Amino acid sequence: MSETPLISVADLPDDAVLVDVREDDEWVAGHAPHAIHVPMGTVPDNLDALPDADEPVPVICRSGGRSHRVVQWLVHQGFDVVNVDGGMRAWAGAGKEMTSENGSEPTVI
Known part of the structure; x- marks a missing residue:
């Protein structure tokens, strides 16, 4: 299979619609x-x-491993997807907006 398409967090807008596979x-x-x-x-x-x-x-996960596998599978199914390099760790590290579902300070676990 060809190389998995990647995108850096810096190339994503803050309001990007991501598929989070965590x-x-x-x-x-x-x-x-x-x-x-x-x-x-x-x-x-x-x-x-x-x-x-x-x-x-x-497509995003914590650090990029799971999303890499999902992107490979989805590309094989004919979807136009790209793996977010560095995952949510990179997203948070870049200071991009985050939210939590439990009302606490959002964090990447």
């Missing part, structure tokens, strides 16, 4: 405000949750 506890702790939560193990059953976009859809 687990529920990671999502609750902190995520990008416009992200769509589709845990990695549920992606094949939730393809209709992926946003319809004119540009490649960014």
Whole structure:
């Protein structure tokens, strides 16, 4: 398979619609405000949750490993997706907006 497409956090707008493939506890702790939560193990059953976009859809996890595998699989299925290099750690490290589901200070776990 060809190289997995990558995008850096710096190349994403703050209001980017991302597909976040992390687990529920990671999502609750902190995520990008416009992200769509589709845990990695549920992606094949939730393809209709992926946003319809004119540009490649960014896929994100904590550091880029899980999203890399999801992007490889989705590309093979014909989806126009791209892996977010460095994941949510890079997103948070760049000072981009985050939100939590439990009212606490958003964090990447």
